[in-house]
Amino acid sequence: MLDFSTYSQLLRLYADYAAVLDNGEWDHWPEFFLDECVYKLLPRENFDRGFPLATISLESKGMLKDRVFGVRETLFHDPYYQRHVVGAPRVLADDGERLSVEANYAVFRTKQSKLSEVFNTGRYVDVVQRTQEGMKFASRICVFDSEMIPNSIIYPI
Template sequence: MSRLRIDFQDYAELLQLYADYASALDSGQWDAWPGFFTDPCVYKLQPRENHERGFPLATLAFDSQGMLKDRIYGIQETLFHDPYYQRHVVGAPVVRRVDADGRLHAEANYAVFRTRLSKESTVFNVGRTIDEVVRTPEGLKFASRLVIYDSEMIPNSLIYPI
C-alpha cells in the first residue's frame, strides 16, 4: 500500500538530504559522497531518451558503496583532467509515493554549472533525479538515485558525480 502524504518533519529531512548532497559535491567533499547512499545502492547517470524508452544503457552505473568509493578513488588518484568547480541548483523534491515501510519515492529537477579555472561558468548538465530514499539509523539515505540528463550529448569530461 502506498500513500502520497508525507509529514512536515520527514519532508524537512528530505530537503536537508538533497541540500547536503549538493553541498558536499559542490565543495569537493568526495569522500562524503558514498555516505549519502545505503549499501547496496543504485546510482545511475542515464540520458533521458534511454530512460524513457526503457533502454538499460547508462553513462555511469554503480550498485554498491564500494563502487562509489572506487569512483572517488579514481577522481582523486588516477583520472587526469582539467580541474573545474561545479555548482548544483536543485529544485524542491516532489514526493511521488510513500511506501508502507516509509520508503520515499521522490523526484527533483537539477542544473549543474561548471567553472573551469580562469574561464566563465557554463551550463554543464541539466535533468532530474528519480530517487528512492529510506530511513536508516544515520538518517535518510538514497537507496537508489537515477540521474536522468536531458541532452543526448554530454561533455566527455564527466568526472565528478552529479
C-alpha cells in the same frame, strides 16, 4: 500525506548532497547511500524507453568509493568547480520505509580563468530510505536531458 518533519529531512538530504559535491568533499559522497545502492547517470531517451545503457552505472557503496578513488588518484583532467541548483523534491510515493522522489537539477561548471557554463541538466529519480542514521539513497538515477554531454563526466552529478 507527508509530515513536515519527514519533508524537512528530505530537503536536508538534497541540500547536503549538493553542498558536498559543490565543495569537492568526495569522500563524503558515498555516505549519502545505503551499502546496497544504485547510482546511474543516463540520458532521458534511454530512461524513457527503458534502455539499460547508462553513462555511469554503480551498484554499491563500494563502487561509489572506487569512483571517488578514481576522481582523486587515477583520472587526469582539467580541474573544475561544480555548482548544483536543485529544485524542491516532489514525493511521488511513501510506503513508510521508502520514498519515491523526483527533483529537477542544473549543474554549472566553472574552469579556472573561464566563464561558468551550464554543464548538465535533468532530474533526479530517487528512492530514499529511512534509516537509523537518517535518510539515505537506495537509488539515485540522474536522468540528463540532452544526448550531448561533454567528452567526460568526472565528478558525480
